[in-house]
Amino acid sequence: MxxxxxxxxxxxxxxxxxxxxxxxxxxxxxxxxxxxxxxxxxxxxxxxxxxxxxxxxxxxxxxxxxxxxxxxxxxxxxxxxxxxxxxxxxxxxxxxxxxxxxxxxxxxxxxxxxxxxxxxxxxxxxxxxxxxxxxxxxxxxxxxxxxxxxxxxxxxxxxxxxNGRELFIDYKTQLQELLQKKTKSKIEYKVVSEEGPDHNKVFFTEVVVKGNILGKGFGRSKKEAEQNAAKKALERMEVENEY
Incomplete structure (x- = not known):
């Protein structure tokens, strides 16, 4: 060091x-x-x-x-x-x-x-x-x-x-709970690309179930990108009433 x-x-x-x-x-x-x-x-x-x-x-x-x-x-x-x-x-x-x-x-x-x-x-x-x-x-x-x-x-x-006073929304957990009620298929988060230098990267992620892309997201960290992908998946499912 x-x-x-x-x-x-x-x-x-x-x-x-x-x-x-x-x-x-x-x-x-x-x-x-x-x-x-x-x-x-x-x-x-x-x-x-x-x-x-x-x-x-x-x-x-x-x-x-x-x-x-x-x-x-x-x-x-x-x-x-x-x-x-x-x-x-x-x-x-x-x-x-x-x-x-x-x-x-x-x-x-x-x-x-x-x-x-x-x-x-x-x-x-x-x-x-x-x-x-x-x-x-x-x-x-x-x-x-x-x-x-x-x-x-x-x-x-x-x-x-x-006590139900959640300050933060965990979209990944919400998505997992919703999907578990309707399918036993594995939920996967895949980093499909990265942009920028090592100290300033942006990660692009997809959330996939049974080979279908449910949502895409990006962020300054993999965690942030995954949360944003899950959020998009939830929004899409609400509109289309999927799964």
Whole structure:
């Protein structure tokens, strides 16, 4: 791992640590979590490591923490309801919502191109950074600190979802539930093309059932593209009364 950290950057990172209530033993892990690929690509000579690997780890840690919490607290929920609840809680819009609550975009290292196009407010970037932050806390402070951090910010979202006050629409779950009533065929999401450089990609996705394309969508991340494809499929099915 390689980073560019100077005194000014350390002061900025100190601010976000105070805000989230966790002090890193290894400040480079925090900087790594907040480094976007666009910044690394614009500073290739430094061979800077960006946050996608931490995002991968954080996604798994987040899923485990939320699963453990809802499994224990809502012991009367069957597996299907737990799955739906978890999907609502850990969806991209909810993660970006939390990231905005702690002003995470303010502390990120972004490339100039991403900066001028609103990257600090982009849903996919913020959601990925929040997952990367979870991953960095997990490495730095182990599972219990990661759990404390996640539940500090996600418990309210879980309770809202349980009480029917869902802040976020999970189109993929809605589509799956609708189709399961009428077909046992597998639902597939396929990335059919990608456009743009690595740090500024747009993904084009199709949702397919029994070889039929139900909807198409695009987004700055695969998750966002899948949600948009599912949304289009639901809109089409409502109009045509399919399946």
């Amino acid at each position: 390689r980073y560019v950290i100077n005194a000014e950057r350390i002061n900025i990172l100190s601010e976000i640590q105070t805000k989230i209530g966790y002090k890193f033993r290894n400040i480079e892990l925090l900087n790594w979590a907040l480094t976007h690929s666009s910044y690394a690509n614009e500073h290739k000579r430094f061979k800077i490591t960006y946050n996608e690997r931490l995002e991968f780890l954080g996604d798994s840690v987040l899923g485990l923490i939320v699963s453990d919490y809802i499994f224990t607290k809502y012991s009367n929920y069957p597996e299907g309801d737990l799955t739906k609840l978890r999907a609502t809680v850990v969806c991209e819009p909810s993660l970006s919502y939390v990231a905005k609550q702690i002003d995470l975009g303010k502390y990120m290292l972004l490339g100039k191109g991403e900066e001028v196009t609103g990257g600090r407010e982009r849903v996919s970037i913020l959601a990925d950074a929040f997952e990367a932050l979870i991953g960095s806390i997990y490495i730095d402070g182990k599972f219990n600190n990661a759990k404390k951090f996640v539940l500090k910010y996600m418990t309210g979202i879980i309770e809202n979802a349980v």
